[in-house]
Amino acid sequence: MTTSVEKDQPGKGRLAHAASDHPPVAPAKVGVVLANLGTPDATDYWSMRRYLGEFLSDKRVVDYADWKWQPLLQLVILSKRPFSSGKAYKSIWNMENNESPLLTITRAQTEKVTTALHELYGDNVVVDFCMRYGNPSTDSVIRRLQAQGCEKIVFFPLYPQYGSPTTATANDQAFRTLMKLKWQPSIRTVPAYFEHPEYLTALANSVREVYDDTASRPEKLVASYHGVPQRYLMEGDPYHCHCQKTTRLLKERLGMADEEIVTAFQSKFGPEKWVGPATVDYVAELARQGKKHIAVISPAFASDCVETLEEIQEEIRDSFLEAGGETFTYIPCLNDRDDHIAALTAIIRNELGGWL
Structure with a gap:
């Protein structure tokens, strides 16, 4: 996987046997891009x-x-x-860094994944992150990796469940950049990973740790996923099915009974019918049924963001408490937990097969 170059300037060189006026070329490497939704x-x-x-x-x-x-x-x-x-x-808002928590957390994930991959592959791998909306843009990051010599790129949308409005649009944006490049790097996109054993281990660990630290055991665990219109399911988007299966696999890992965990969906937008039940309404109904303590987890989000830190911990929490609930426990996203980083690294290593 090496390109023969002669040193010309830091990090770059002239191709061996190339003309003296040939543009400098960086030694060949493999890039890894962690792609998240975005941030203002x-x-x-x-x-x-x-x-x-x-x-x-x-x-x-x-x-x-x-x-x-x-x-x-x-x-x-x-x-x-x-x-x-x-x-x-x-x-x-992260006032200290003047940025959204999503940006702070995605950067921390990238730094830890970089450390893990460098221990395995040294300088042959360059890791970076991008946002589908906002900055750093997908286009700028792919171009930056190419300038560093990345002739092959693993593009990793950080969405455990495949969804057209998440995974697909992230990939679309990467391909739009390729359409504009004279020299396209080879690219691999990482598929949905909600069934990956190490992802499920990290998810289950996060629940156990919170449950072990609570004075009373929650009567219900609500797995709240970002919603989509019902029409998307009918048109072939597998997201709803992936979410349902994630909850089932998590239930099995935790050894829970069917009635202890449920799937719900949040963030409804627009007039269409969306998949349900709606988390904000469902938790209120649980309170009216006499449930005093519930926990909520967000398996579709790799990083805490406005949908979890504001919508779940404020709007959805208030819905439960105002309907008579007493204790609302939020289980944070996997963020930069060590077991989550280990899962992401294992997934990336699989995609690097044959390249390194």
């Missing part, structure tokens, strides 16, 4: 509007015809929603 650059109106405009204009996210959707988006939604979304982000 700040919580002010215009930063939120740019971020939401990019996100809600993605046909994978909202697939209505432009003539129907864009006037509503530009004239109504983006006039109001940046204020409410900005308030939500401000309540969870």
Whole structure:
């Protein structure tokens, strides 16, 4: 996997036997990109509007015809929603680093994965991260890796369950960059990994640790996934099925009875019927049924973000408590836990097969 070069400038050189005016070429390496959803650059109106405009204009996210959707988006939604979304982000913002928690956590994951892969492969692997919406952009990161000599790239969308509005759009963006490059790197996209043994181990460990640390055992574990319109399931998107199977596999790992764990969906947007039950309504119903202590986990999110830190820990928590519940326990995402990093590293090693 080596390219023969002669030293010319730091990190680069002239190809052996090439003409003296040939552009410098970096030694061949393999790149790994951890791809997450995205984040606004700040919580002010215009930063939120740019971020939401990019996100809600993605046909994978909202697939209505432009003539129907864009006037509503530009004239109504983006006039109001940046204020409410900005308030939500401000309540969870990492003030020390002046960035969203998603960015902080994804960077920490990348640093730990880098350390793990360098112990295995040395400098032959370069690890970076990108965001589908916002910064650092997918385009800039793939170009940066190519400039460092990455002729092959493992592109890893950090979504355990495959979904068209998540995994597919992340891959789409990577391919759009390839379409513009004179010299395309070879690229492998990482498939859904919700069945991977080490992912399930980390997920189960996170539940056990919280349960062991609570004064009373939660009466119900709610596995809350980001929702999608019911139509997506009917059109062949496997996301809903992947979520249901994730809950079942987690239940088996934990040795729970069927009635101890349930699948629910959050973050409904728009007038269409979405897959359910809706987490915010379901937890209130649990309280009305007499459940006093529940726990909520988010297996679809690799990193804590506004949907978990604000929506679950504020809106969904309030729904449960206001309906008569007494104790609401949130189980954090896997973030940069060591067992999660071990799972991500194992998945990447598998995808590097034949390359290193």
